[in-house]
Amino acid sequence: MSTELPTTFNPADIEKRWYSHWEETGGFRPERPKAEPFTIVNPPPNVTGSLHIGHALDNTLQDIVIRYERLRGKDALWVVGMDHAGIATQMVVERQMEERQDKRTNYSREEFVEKVWEWKAESGGQITKQLRRLGCSMDWSREQFTMDEHFTKAVLKTFVDLYNDGLIYRDKRLVNWDPKLKTAISDLEVEQQTIPGHFWHFKYPLADGVTLDDGRDYIEVATTRPETMLADMAVAVHPTDERYRSVVGKHVVLPITGRRIPIVADEHADPELGSGAVKITPGHDFNDFEVGKRAGIAAGDMLNMLDGDANVCQTADGLVPEKFLGLHRFKRDGEPGAREAVVERLKADGYLIPHIQKTKKGEEQELDAEPRQIATPFGDRGGVVIEPWLTDQWYVDAGKLAAKPIQDVRDGTIEIVPKSWEKTFFNWMENIQPWCVSRQLWWGHRIPAWYGHRAFSAEEKLTPEFPDFSYTVADDFALHGSVNLDDPAFIAEDEDAALEQARAYYREKHGREYEIVLCEDKREATRILWSEDFDQSKQVLVWRDQDVLDTWFSSALWPFATLGWPEDNQPLLEKHFPNNLLISGFDILFFWDARMMMMGQYNMGEAPWPRLYLHGLVRAADGAKMSKSKGNVVDPLGLIDQYGADALRFFMAAMESQGRDIKMDEKRVEGYRNFATKLWNATRFCQSNGIGKSTTIKAPTARLAANQWIIGEVQQVCTEIESAMEDLRFDAAANAIYQFTWSKFCDWYLELIKPVFADGADPEAMPAVETREVAGWALDQILVMLHPFMPFITEELWHSQGTRQYDLITAAWPNPRAEVSKQATDAIDWVIDLTTNVRSAKNELGIPPGAKLAAYIPSASALASSTIDRSSAAIERLARLTPVVHGEAPDGPAMQVTALGDVFVIPLEGIIDIDAEKARLEKALAASEKEAKSLEGRLGNANFVERAKPEAVEKAREDFAHHSAEVERLQGALERLG
Known part of the structure; x- marks a missing residue:
């Protein structure tokens, strides 16, 4: 018995009701123990996050796939969960504390972490409610969190195993240091911004009376960061640069510090840029770090001139004058910083080479530096300039772990869709750098490393000058310099195992037992060391690493740790790993996707999935990238409120063309809301003519031509959708069901069968009986095929057509199995x-x-x-x-x-009026021909295509296509008139 539908389709009335029903009745994970598995995992959103338009695209595509495979009878599992988001979460909690005039350092580490857990329980995970509004059919009964106990066990095991296999190690390298957050951050968390800056030129005096061939007794260097010259360690020139060939291997005496530094030949120096000579500060520039290594400077010998707050500190050679110590790197609160102080000193000492610039009147004026726009790295969360900083951190040997994923893609074990991304993948993976996995935070997976001082004999006298205990502390939060690379490290999954390692280490090294004194950190260890209670002949000090792991380290385990690894006898893991597919944005190809490939091979011995689908970005209507600063961000929840989740989802699918970004078009979203309304009204028409649910998956027997035709069209569109989904062509699948539903069924078929139900027609005659069966069957097939794209309205209409034994979400995919007359169709x-x-x-x-x-x-x-x-x-x-x-x-x-x-x-x-109509058409044709010719010329101009804004070029192409089509249409109309 069908349920009469309201005259108006209102998405809000049905969305919440059906989602709650699906979740409560287990519709997202029906019991199918013997069915073929199909598994996907969602990129775990940050626990602090909220649904943005990129999330809406990503999760819509995943939900289309999982609903489609569920309808095809698979044991479909969509793993869902959240990432603990170390930096973001700690920032949120600290910001709330600041609002209450409180701060993190008022608490112990354990107390602060407990406050973060409290915040998560009260406020975290808002995005999970928003994903429900989008209609995502995830298995919420098994929702995961990267800080859950079982997940933490997987993280610690992986770290320890990698360490024992020599694939994790401590090293001194440059990192992206955020002086505001006081932690290293990943490349993904760095935003390049172009800001006003300057290019300064300085004289670096040649040492030992050496001169250049032109007689100068100095080398001219140029820099955008004059303050870092306090830690310069070389000057680089190109090996082929004849101007400097005679001085390679000689030295300059650095102004201000008096440091004697070598002139080295390195291809990093560009002879065409500036003077061709480059100052090298390996402790504060990524390129300079590599130049320094090639010049034979060990990382441990590279000079660091800034502390964790980006204030000037003394370098290891003690040559920074006292007046510069403590200065911030930049001007702050109106006070000059190290940059201003260095420039002022160099200028006063005669080492500044002024920049000569012509005024608008053609007059020359002398400036201290050349004004320039400088590409500058900023932390996306801290909002301050990132400092390349030389510190001791934990690194993963990504080069070795990358070898198997590279082979997997090369031999087709993993298919990347679109294939065009393979080149980018190989380029990055084959040139991959060590992965810094330590972060200077309190919230996260604490690195399972404990350190110990050397043990002393009873005869040794400890003095504060003993070098093993000298260290500097940037502040109470970032204990940089507090761990020396030669401190013994004990790596274990828990404290007891680590302390047992320590006992064994000291027993073997010194031939006797020591009491282990466990400290919170090296600060406490040093305090205890100098206390009267410490017995150096019987005790050794051990403390825990203060850092936590990079969030991407834990999320790299997502495809298998969410299924029970590393515990034994995990049926879910055995059945659902490897996963079948990963869908993600191309922007996390390296940060997440590639690292899952590495960890899948390392921990499980195989690729985590056979296919990786990379979708594009959702851009503003003009093609520009969305950003809060531009004010062009679109809120998907606002679109859902206005048009319904189904309309937004269908827009995302219909616009998702492999390898292309999506332009946001609210009119298209509105159009798909109209599409939903069209289907709603078509169902009401069916109900008004006694057309209800079908009782068969196989097509009914039909004799009337219109009924045979629609059965044939159902079979064809079903095949088209299956083919498109196999190729992950979401746009083709959406377009196929859209065209069939709107044009073939609603416009043509319902129009063709209207006479069967016209006044005076016998409702019990064969034409009416057959047509009701076929029309009801065809509508059911539409609801099933459309369900992955528009789950809410289809479930509502499914039940409105009569009492069902099961929900549409767990129905069967169409299988018409019908032969139709070609003559009739x-x-x-x-x-x-x-x-x-x-x-x-x-x-x-x-x-x-x-x-x-x-x-x-x-x-x-x-x-x-x-x-x-x-x-x-x-x-x-x-x-x-x-x-x-x-x-x-x-x-x-x-x-x-x-x-x-x-x-x-x-x-x-x-x-x-033939003559008047010809005149009208000819006038319109002439206008379109003129416009098309003008646009063709503009698009044929390389200067326009290469230099104009991308959105302007795209607009010109769209206009050209429109006017070209108009020319063809109008010519056809004139031809009709003869």
Whole structure:
């Protein structure tokens, strides 16, 4: 028994109701223990996050796939969970504490972490509610969190195993240091911004009386960061630069510090840029770090001139003058910083080479530096300039771990879709750098490392000058310098195992037992060391690493740690790993996708999935990247409120074309809301004519041509969708079901069957009975095929058509298994083509749609003759042609239309003013031809295509396509008039 639908489709009324029903009844994970598994995992959103338009695209595509595979009878599992988001979460909690005039350092580490857990319980995970609003059919019963106990066990095991295999190690290297957050951050968390800056030129005096070939006793260097010269360790010139060939291997004496530094030959120096000589500060520049290594400077010997707050500190050689110590790197609160102080000193000492610039009047003026726009790295969360900083951190040997994923992609074990991303993947993976996995935070997976001082004999006298205990502390938060690379490290999954390692280490090294004194950190260890209670002959000090692991380290385990690894006998893991597919944005190809490949091979011995689908970005309507600063960010929840989740989802799918970004178009979203309304009204039409649910998956038996035609069209669209989904062509799949539903079913089929239910027709006669069965079956197939894209309205309509034994979410995918008469389907196609072309011709010539016109067919095909004989009523009702005459048309103005190759001549005498219509069409044609020619010239201009804004070029291309199509249409209309 069907349920009569309201006259108006209101998405808000049905979305919450159906989602709650699905979740409560286990619809997202039906019991299918013997079914073939299909598994995907969602990129875990930050626990601090909220749904943005990128999330909406990413999760919509995943939900389409999982709903499609569920309908196909698979044991479909969509793993869901959240990432603990170390930096973001700690920032949120600290910001709330600041609002209460409180701060993190008022608490112990354990107390602060407890506050973060409290915040998560009260406020975290808002995005999970928003994903539900989008309709995501995730298995919430197994929701994961990267800080859960079982997940933490997987993280610690992986770290320890990698360490024991020599794939994790401590090293001194440059990192992206955020002086505000006081932690290293990943490249993904660095934003390049172009800001006003300067280019300074300085003289570096040559040592030992050496001069250049031109007689100068100095080398000119240029820099955008003059303050870092306090830690310069070399000057680089290109090996082929004749100007400096004679001084390579010689030295300069650095101004201010007096440090003697070598002149080295290195291809990093560009002879065409500036003076061709480059100052090298390996402790504060990534390129300089590599130059320094090539010049033979060990990382441990590279100079660091800044502390964790980016204030000047003394370098290891003690050559930074006292007046510079403590200065911030930049001007702050109106006070000059190290940059200003260094420039002022160099200028006063005669080492500054001024920049000569012409004014608008042509006069020369002398400036301290050349004004320039400088590309500058900023932390995306801290909001301050990132400092390349030389510190001791934990690194993963990514180069070795990358080898198997590279091979997996090369041999097809992993397919990257679109294939065009393979080149980028190989380029990055084959040149991959060590992965810094330590972060200076309190919230996160604490690194399972404990350190110990050397043990002393009873005869040794400890003094504060003993070098093993000298260290500096940037502040109470970042204990940099507090761990020396030669401190013994004990790596274990828990404290007891680590302390047992320590006992064994000291026992083997010194031949006796020591009492282990466990300290919170090296600060406490040093305090205890100098206390009267410490017995150096019997005790050793051990403390825990203060850092936590990079969030990407834990999320790299997502495909298998979420399924129970590393515990034994995990049925879910055995069945659902490897996963079947990963869908992600291309922007995390390296930060997440590639690292999952590495960890899948390392921990599980195989690739985590056979296919990786990379989608593009959702951009603003003009093609620009969305950003809060531009004010062009679109809120997906606002779109859901306005148009419904189904409309937004369908927009995302229909616009997702492999390898291309999506332009946000609210009008298109509105259009898909209209599509939903069209289906709603079509279902109401069916109900009003007694058309209810179908009782069969197989197509009903049909004799009427219209019914055979729609059965054939269902089979065809089903095949098209299956093919598109196999190729992950979401746009093709969405377009197929859209065109079938709107045009074939709602417009044509329902129009064709209206006479069956017209007043006076026998409702119990064969045509009506058969048509109700076929129409109900066809509508059911639409609801099933459309469900992955529009789950809410389809579930509502599914149940409105009658009492069902199961929900649509767990229904069966169509399997028509029907043979239809080609003669019958060809006849319907012929009528549709004739009607479409007649309506188009009328529209082009301004003839009212309802006007009935006589038509002549001089040479009819067999199909035309039989269809005209059998379906004259349908031709008159749909194409508005009457009478249709076999034979030649009378002389006079006429237009021609075709129907699958058959040509009709339709007289126009007395229908329109032929001359006026020709004049109108010719005027419009001339305008479009002129505009198309102008646009073609602009697009053929390389300067415009290469230099104009991308959105302007794209707009020109769209306009050209429009006017070209208009030219073709108008020429066709004129040809109709003869």
